[in-house]
Amino acid sequence: MVEAGSNRTKERILENAEILFAEKGFHGVSIREITTAAKCNMASVHYHFNNKLNLYLEVFRARWVPREKRMYDAFLASLEGEKEPVPSKIVTALARAYLIGPLSDEEHRRHRQLIIREMNTPTEAFELAANESIRPLFETLYNFLKPSLYKGPEGNLIFDIMSIFGIVLYLNYSRPIISLVTGKAYDDTFKTLLIDQMVRFSLNGLNV
Amino acid sequence: MVEAGSNRTKERILENAEILFAEKGFHGVSIREITTAAKCNMASVHYHFNNKLNLYLEVFRARWVPREKRMYDAFLASLEGEKEPVPSKIVTALARAYLIGPLSDEEHRRHRQLIIREMNTPTEAFELAANESIRPLFETLYNFLKPSLYKGPEGNLIFDIMSIFGIVLYLNYSRPIISLVTGKAYDDTFKTLLIDQMVRFSLNGLNV
């Protein structure tokens, strides 16, 4: 097996496939478009990934899941190994990791667009992302928040977490709407403000 | 102009186009698929709608916007013409109108899938929906909530409303995730529970 040149082509295909799939969706992108962007032959896709669908799934396996893990790790890292951090620290860590986090703006956009497509109309890729990333994050959050919030009615916490997920997801992906109603650009100072607001709202929502 | 038979075909095309566009997206559906479902000839699409893109836009003009208005009206109606309803009544009315509301489950799913695609990667259809529906709803909410919440720091309210939007949207469209993490079906009793939770969380978030 010759790794050097091959892997560079394989990586270029993956990179450009992700960019284009995120922007236009599975059916909105052709293999010709991907291989043109990746500066390689069309047949290379089938040599390295068998077919278009498997290339799409591989984008999630080899790119989406690891990137989600980077954000998850950033979230854990900012909790500095505390066993029972207070809710405000948990929510702040979550907001920072997933609204700013270790990703560039461009990475963030791709990441978000890919998973929102899958949440809207799930395919095999959603099961993959759910099992590898979403469920573990949810369970981590649940276990972190449970000690502080066990007093509430049974089952409330799971909804609270879902609501926080909703806010994070929404604030994160609805940039068009945010620009629409606020008339402001989605820049760094705006994101910082957004995180403050999100934390304030969520902590009030958690009623701590 | 002969209206009778023509309009029935035109309506059948619109109906099936909406179903299929919602489920598979613009590029995921072919005109052949739509006209087969609508039991008419392929050329009828071009006779009534000129081309595929305009059919897609017409789905938003003739179907999405009026349906959104039905929910908006249901929201206003449940406020019973009050000039200054309390926030709990506003949020409850909002949740009921947009999580249960006048729409069937199937209508709700289509409605939500169409707009989420547009929010994720906006086209001309998003501008249409934003100008006709989203912005007016946002402004109505803003004007209703302002009298009760004017005390807070300037600008907070707009973020609070966006957060509530986020929760409603998320709880509404993320049924796959909800089923995933709760293991429960998305039935009527579950929706009622969801509304209670959403109202509780949002009101706490608004800090009233």
Added chain:
DNA sequence: TTGACTTTCAAACGATCGTTTGAAACATAT
């Protein structure tokens, strides 16, 4: 019933789709 107009239809158009083929180019071990 005739005539003008609207609507639907089967058939075909060129373009583009995902995929396959077989040979050329490349890398590595002996």
Added chain:
DNA sequence: ATATGTTTCAAACGATCGTTTGAAAGTCAA
């Protein structure tokens, strides 16, 4: 240098895409 296996390539495949065409069917006023 040669043999062996890997990777890339141009070219073509059949299938399906959105759109167009021109005629048939349908509708209604005069």
